[in-house]
Amino acid sequence: MKAVVETRDLTKRFGNNYALSGLTMTVPRGHIVGFLGRNGSGKTTTIKILLDVIRRTSGEATILGEPTGSFAIRRRIGFLGEDKRLYSYMTVREIIAFTRAFFPTWRMETETRLLADFELPLSRKVRALSKGMRTKLGLLLNLSRHSELLILDEPSEGLDPVMTEQMLQNLVRQAADGTTIFFSSHQVAEVEQIADHIIAIEKGRVILEGSLDDLRQKFQRINLVFDDPPPPEAFKRAGVDRVIVRGRTISILASSNVDDITALGPILAAKSVDVQSVGLKELFLEKVKGDHANS
Amino acid sequence: MPIRKVWRESRWRFFFILAALLVVASASVFYNAKAEKVVIESKDFHEAGMRTIRGALFLFWGFSAMFLGLGGFLRERAVGTVDYTLSLPVSRTRWFLYRSLIGAFQSMAAALIPALAIPVIAAVSGGDYPVGDAFLLGLRLGFGGMLFYSVGLLASTLFAGDYTSAGIGMAVVFAINNSTRVNSG
Numbered sequence: 001m002k003a004v005v006e007t008r009d010l011t012k013r014f015g016n017n018y019a020l021s022g023l024t025m026t027v028p029r030g031h032i033v034g035f036l037g038r039n040g041s042g043k044t045t046t047i048k049i050l051l052d053v054i055r056r057t058s059g060e061a062t063i064l065g066e067p068t069g070s071f072a073i074r075r076r077i078g079f080l081g082e083d084k085r086l087y088s089y090m091t092v093r094e095i096i097a098f099t100r101a102f103f104p105t106w107r108m109e110t111e112t113r114l115l116a117d118f119e120l121p122l123s124r125k126v127r128a129l130s131k132g133m134r135t136k137l138g139l140l141l142n143l144s145r146h147s148e149l150l151i152l153d154e155p156s157e158g159l160d161p162v163m164t165e166q167m168l169q170n171l172v173r174q175a176a177d178g179t180t181i182f183f184s185s186h187q188v189a190e191v192e193q194i195a196d197h198i199i200a201i202e203k204g205r206v207i208l209e210g211s212l213d214d215l216r217q218k219f220q221r222i223n224l225v226f227d228d229p230p231p232p233e234a235f236k237r238a239g240v241d242r243v244i245v246r247g248r249t250i251s252i253l254a255s256s257n258v259d260d261i262t263a264l265g266p267i268l269a270a271k272s273v274d275v276q277s278v279g280l281k282e283l284f285l286e287k288v289k290g291d292h293a294n295s
Numbered sequence: 296m297p298i299r300k301v302w303r304e305s306r307w308r309f310f311f312i313l314a315a316l317l318v319v320a321s322a323s324v325f326y327n328a329k330a331e332k333v334v335i336e337s338k339d340f341h342e343a344g345m346r347t348i349r350g351a352l353f354l355f356w357g358f359s360a361m362f363l364g365l366g367g368f369l370r371e372r373a374v375g376t377v378d379y380t381l382s383l384p385v386s387r388t389r390w391f392l393y394r395s396l397i398g399a400f401q402s403m404a405a406a407l408i409p410a411l412a413i414p415v416i417a418a419v420s421g422g423d424y425p426v427g428d429a430f431l432l433g434l435r436l437g438f439g440g441m442l443f444y445s446v447g448l449l450a451s452t453l454f455a456g457d458y459t460s461a462g463i464g465m466a467v468v469f470a471i472n473n474s475t476r477v478n479s480g
Contacts, residue, residue: 048378051378051381051382052381053377053378053381071384071385071386071387072384074381074382074383074384074385075384077382078382079378079379079382081375081378081379083375085374085375085376085378085379086376086379087300087303087304087376087379088374088376089303089304090303098296098299098300099383101296102296102383102384102385103384
């Protein structure tokens, strides 16, 4: 698996607070990678370190095989920030011409198509655009570059559902054209809709990483119903991520060894044993809860 | 393209300063009819320098040059465009270089144009002011006053807010102006 982004033990400290605490992750080439996390979990900090907008406290980070400080790689990447701020004094036409001049890989056909799709007013100043329009303009400026890697920080923030859908479809189309998409979000549904690889973080650490298919296969929910439930410690074994007791039901989140764990049911006199697949939202919430329980 | 961006972001500040300095230069001719006072007669550099840094035009120009040094990444961070700028394939050093050079040219233009306007304004008001002296005055304001431009540039690099940078820059310019004042008696 070739990586376009790699971090190892990345930390970032703001005063006494750690925004990142040893973040180690890999963004594989050619995928749509959802960077999932709650507000304040460290997603934007990670992205800003990758773009060299802020400096890391310690650790290592590479992007397209180069250290993050290398400005030469900026010709090979696109970036759309959370607030989509662009130069307010330029018109739409001017900022497109301005940005186009920096990128030899700029595709005029993409620009023309997106101008028509997004119905952007060329002669309007950027300051007069709504947030939705600014997002469309930001997408046009980044998608037309045809870069190897496109990084988006909360791209759907503040967008209506129609605009969000339009944006997601454009990202899928860009990925089909060979661009790796790395986008952060706290909306599990939109990540699940287009991403094929997930990196979830909490408190500046990775809590979940892998392809969406693998994660869905790997994690299972095992529900066991008892007349007299045994203590949770009875299920302490390899593959058990989390045990929750709800009345007479014991619910286990398992990441492996499902058959062995399921076999405990009859041994411990369970009335019923039920194995379910786990959705990304549930998995993410369980991992966040698990992280809080451990800390 | 980076030069175009830097020019677009600073041009209104430059035009405003230029207009303000032209008003100051005109006022000094029309209302005082003493524009000759700022002519540098001495060939001695130190004395010429000390005499140059007196007078309303110079003080105004000092502040103006300082304002021309404002802007940059910290201001962009405050208005939220820094992420986009830093995602473009231009190094921070090159951005700073372009901003410094354009600001320096603007400072020089803001010194020369009002100075060269003095002979014209003097002629309109029935007086006479040598063009050569005006040019010399402009050059001395421009080169000598690069210090004030540098103050603005430094302040904008150290402090994020426009008001903070401007306030600290103005205090420094005022202090420099006071500390270099010489007793004419």
